[in-house]
Amino acid sequence: MNISANNLPTHELVYRRIRELILSGELAPGQSVTIHGLVSELGVGVTPVREAIRRLMAEGALEFRGNRRICLPILSSDLLDEVSFARKSIEPHLAYLATKRLQNKDIDQLYQIDEALNGAIASGDVRGYLQHNGQFHETLYAHSDARILMAISKSLWLRVGPSLRVVCGRFGTANLPDKHSEALAAMREGDAQGVADSIEADIEQGHEAIRRSLSIGNTRDVD
Amino acid sequence: MNISANNLPTHELVYRRIRELILSGELAPGQSVTIHGLVSELGVGVTPVREAIRRLMAEGALEFRGNRRICLPILSSDLLDEVSFARKSIEPHLAYLATKRLQNKDIDQLYQIDEALNGAIASGDVRGYLQHNGQFHETLYAHSDARILMAISKSLWLRVGPSLRVVCGRFGTANLPDKHSEALAAMREGDAQGVADSIEADIEQGHEAIRRSLSIGNTRDVD
């Protein structure tokens, strides 16, 4: 299988592909990947795959285990606390900055994403929920125009994404975080602090679900 | 076989070398690096250099400019605000966590680093100042045992390091941030919040110096 769209370099395409596999839940926490496996699966050379993996490791999306195993990290309770702290430090601020720049059409767009998200929750579509949930946050934050904070935020999403997926697969789409309506209402009123607070509550809810899941059992049987 | 055979892979060594070049100020903001330049300078192959660069780009230590130029990013005022916010969100917390785990010998060690730092300031040794300043923070944070927050912090240091170096080169070691004695006193008393506050003040001071430097003129090569 060859990767197309030859506008971008191969290593970039490989990076995006693996990132997508992680965020969509096709790769689960603890699951391992091999360089040669990706090479043959994607039909590309070794070098671009190595670069993409190195980049993802720097972002915390992949990690070394043992001496020759690259796999998705498993979020322990302590690590989840770290991610939680970092997300609650960064993302509400991104939401705050973004709100001050939002135009009505931007809010409309976010509203539509949230509608799709609600539809996914109602129909128990885990994959749709994950996709639209991520899209909602990313689209909002993008308006902040804060490159560095965005990069940190994206890295944190890569760390928490796989675990969130596991939770959804286990408990379904009921009781999932959705403070988005609250956030949208605050956006309509231009209440930046209100949006920031809603986002913080949203993060808290999501992490609470993961935490409950952690206390019940391990993330997944590994090897 | 030799247990201490500390044979690190080439890409790791290259990564550390470039990182050191950046943190020590041998590479200035805006300065460009080339893959082949590093290949011939370090006497290694192209792949490990590419991997190291990709990793450093993910950490924000290097960036693309134009379509074919890799260089150290220049911190604009806006970007500095972002780094400042992120550092003040993360590092005081790391200091807080670390303080709760500090033993007397750890504080002694930090005290010695601070002594060396003061010596460097007194003698106008910019390089020594930078080295010991970084060492002080990193050694303290390491006790927090918070891998993810540490990784974020290190990335932020890579972003701000080069600019701090330029400031020192321009204004000398006078008026440099040093809230370390304050932090050390709080450590002795086990006052975690006090340490966190001192660290925040230290960060604020350092960034204020950079901000002043930015308002005077654009960053230029040093030495």
Add this chain to the structure above:
DNA sequence: CAGTAAAATATTTGATCATATTATTGAAAA
């Protein structure tokens, strides 16, 4: 002739691949 714009050429630089090397794992044989 002088000066500038355009075209052609050379050089630099990142991107990719095929291949060789090294180290670890796991299975087979002693």
Add this chain to the structure above:
DNA sequence: TTTTCAATAATATGATCAAATATTTTACTG
């Protein structure tokens, strides 16, 4: 059980490609 050996996988190198930049040459205008 221990040793040996093959399979596997990461690591590393240099050659080659393509795109972008720098340089030189050429051509045209005033």
